[in-house]
Amino acid sequence: MKKQLHKFKKNLISGAMITLAFTTLSVVLPSSSHAQEPVAGVENPDLLFTSSDPKLHANKQVVYHIVKDLLEAGHWELADKYLSKRYLQHNPNAASGLDGVVRYFVEVRKVQATPIPEKMTKPVVAVIAEGDLVTVMYPLPVRDKTTNKLLYTTTWFDTWRIVDGKADEHWDSALKN
Incomplete structure (x- = not known):
């Protein structure tokens, strides 16, 4: 019995030391969320909106x-x-229908028109086209709400279904405001 109690205490102390070591390492070493590679757009996003396939090119x-x-x-x-x-x-x-989406940007979001740039200035990561769908991926900086300090970047996407030369359906990763 005395031998078992001694072994129990030894294991308890050893376990506590291991727990303390892991706790110390988790505080000292950066976590994987801090080691993430930042999401960045390509140098010339206009080039991503082309394709050698005429249908995909038109959709893009x-x-x-x-x-x-x-x-x-x-x-x-x-x-x-x-x-x-x-x-x-x-x-x-945003509501469905041409009028609904225009109303959302003009009346709800109060977007003001600026000169249309000759080339796109919005950062784009990738453009993927398959069949009647086109997806655009953008860097999305996430900031601290109180300090506005950049916390990390992630990826936003928009996908459109093109029917008869116009976008007929849209998906994105938005959450309800």
Whole structure:
């Protein structure tokens, strides 16, 4: 019995020392969330909106103008050139339909038009086109709400379904405001 008690105490002390060592390491060494590689856009995003396949190229060009002319420059008066009348919206903050999405950006978000840039200035990570879908991935900086200090970057995406030369459906990673 005395031998078992001694062994128990020895194991308890050894376990406590191991726990203390791991706790110390977890405080001293950076966690994996701090070791993440930052998400960055490519040098010339315009090149991502091209394809040797004529159909994919046409679809990417529709999305290029949605991103550059509408989202980046705020020229929502041009929306009917790039969005269908029915435009199905899967973002929980904007209504479906051409009128609904225009209203969201113009009246709710109060986007003001700026000159349409010759080349896209919005950072883009990648553009993926398959069939009638085009997905654009962007760097998304996440900041501390009180200090505005950059905490980390992650990735935002928008996906559009192109029908008859216009975006007819849209998905993104937005949460309800």
